[in-house]
Amino acid sequence: DGGITQSPKYLFRKEGQNVTLSCEQNLNHDAMYWYRQDPGQGLRLIYYSQIVNDFQKGDIAEGYSVSREKKESFPLTVTSAQKNPTAFYLCASSISPSLAGVADTQYFGPGTRLTVL
């Protein structure tokens, strides 16, 4: 899991609630990512951020929001607009996606399992 921490490990949400998942990294990486993983499926990109105060929607951004106020932190909020939020959420970081020729390996955190009650 390297220098990426996610909290909490397990999270339970009632319908209609917003919840925020924490992701912190001490690797001094510029880029951070949020993925959603459903049973038997691959990783789908929710949001990504290449630099502080900037982020872009991934393939499944609807019902989610993020912020990137600090280089080391990239919290994800699952809003009540997300109709099927039960999943395993993974945060990742990499050195910099904008440097041509750099193999900016992604390193993953341990994940947060979100369950809607």
Add this chain to the structure above:
Amino acid sequence: GENVEQHPSTLSVQEGDSAVIKCTYSDSASNYFPWYKQELGKGPQLIIDIRSNVGEKKDQRIAVTLNKTAKHFSLHITETQPEDSAVYFCAARFPYKYIFGTGTRLKVLA
């Protein structure tokens, strides 16, 4: 569009045998291809990677091969052990993001 296909979805091998997992990618501009191992309830861990200027890379029992012309790359695990049992994901780097395959569940039978 950007896409990575991974096969097979499940793979069972006897301990000591070899395992091969294959991926194809859509964008010839992709230049970096990592492989991850994910154990149950944990985040993916990088096990090996390859850049587009290299055709093969080995690390002990694990190797990856890349065919840029055909746009496919493969993971080879030799002398498999029970602790190799996990889900393996391939990925391809596209501009500013990665696309992941859907995963292969490898079971090594003792």
